[in-house]
Amino acid sequence: MRRLWIGLTYIVFGLLLIVPVVRIAAGAWEEGWRGFAAGLTRPEALHALMMTGIIAVAVTLINTLFGVMLAVYLVRAKWLRPQLKRLLNSIVDLPFAVSPIIGGLMIVLLLGPETTLGALLGRMGVDIVYALPGMLIATLFVTFPLVIREVMPVLQEIGTQQEEAAHMLGAYPWTTFWRVTWPSIRWSVVYGVVLTVSRCLGEFGAVLVVSGNILFKTQTATTLVYQDVENFNLTEANSVALVLAAASIGLLLFMEWAKSRNSAGRHG
Amino acid sequence: MTNMLRSRWWSWGFRSAVMLYFVLLIVFPILGIYGQSLSDGWNAFVHNLTEPIAWKAVMLTVKLALIATAVNVLIGTMAAWVLIRYRFPGRSFLNSLVDLPFALPTAVVGLMILLLLGPRSWVGQGAEQLGFTILFHEPAIVVAMVFVTFPFVIRAIQPLLEELDPSEEEASYTLGASKAKTFFRVILPSMVPGIVSGAMLVFSRSLAEFGAVVLVAGNIPAKTLVASVYIFGEIESDNPAGAAAVSVLLLTFSFVILWIVNYMQTRRTNG
Known part of the structure; x- marks a missing residue:
């Protein structure tokens, strides 16, 4: 059995x-090493990988910063009433429930060239949709909960005693955060960052809708794979896909390693 | 005093910035899509939704998502059981593999399935000889859905099995119950909350899936066009109202499921 x-x-x-x-x-x-290298060093593939890299770096920075602060507020803030906290807390998860396509559609509907806001920005010379800013917003939306969901449980678990002690001893809020809170949430932030980077590399639906998938302009690695498949360039698609798959598997392995290391440290 | 004042201004500034970011990035777009879909009135909304192609796409998605959910409940329950209860070589390797579908980009998943089940692969050829095609037909969509939602059921059941008190099981054996009876009367009931919340997440994610599905579904209206691909098509052909109507239906579905799952989890941890 x-x-x-x-x-x-x-x-x-x-x-x-x-x-x-x-x-x-x-x-x-x-087609051997050459086929792989040729697929990867095409100018459009290099440009697409660069776009993916830019988005991953910018989105991870912004969402880590805001994610950590929001997690601290949602767990600790006394200026938020408990009911409001609970409401905000359930809203945080919404991007998980939204289909990436719909996430992209939301941004097109709010900031597209035909909307008032989009037209206004367009006249000022700022393109949101079918340009980098829209792709950043779409990826920010999709990856929003990741850092928060990793950090919040740890903040709840460690409690407030040490922070209160630091406060009583006269430490400034900043000093308390860096010297007391940060060391205990550090690894959960790292996990959140890894998940965010991995999701940025892989985000497809939302970016496809918002970017318009314009060659050499707004094409990312995943939308390039999509276009290659649609054009039946399977070998080229494979080489870019392999790079993406290797990156995400690498991040997954790093995460497993860090988690096992930390849990071993805690028990031993 | 000035120092304190400054720190108060700073913290007030941080609070407003973070809350503003939250509202602008998450709340605003969601309200926007509900507003847009209902902006031409309820009748236009219903009209957009009952358009034959849109409605068939929604029904097809629901049907295939239900099949994918059933498949994942079966293999997920089995895998969670095996990974927690048995010690065997390669167990921790398989356990880390579980998260792979979450890590892989969905477009890459689509390409994988395309290569594996395509007409040139031996799976595709075998199916062809048996008289049906997988790729660009319903089976490929189900495979894509099963793949991307694979971790949900396993990850929902595992903690429950770990928490399970071995004395309950031992009591059942001591009282003379058979292995099967113990499983169905003692162990399975304690796994049910995990199976249910995992299944709901699988269903919700399957409804929403786009990247893996768009590459392997034929996207033929009324036959292999799923809801998310329909929405994409309507955006491309400049019909945002039609896209928004179907989106709102899917979103409401997913939000309800998410809230039920969250409610079940908080009740379990509090109780």
């Missing part, structure tokens, strides 16, 4: 998870 279940689990994992990853790696090497 036991053998049967373990065997079945191996089969499910193998067919569903391992075979597809191996297949994409094999696909990228179908």
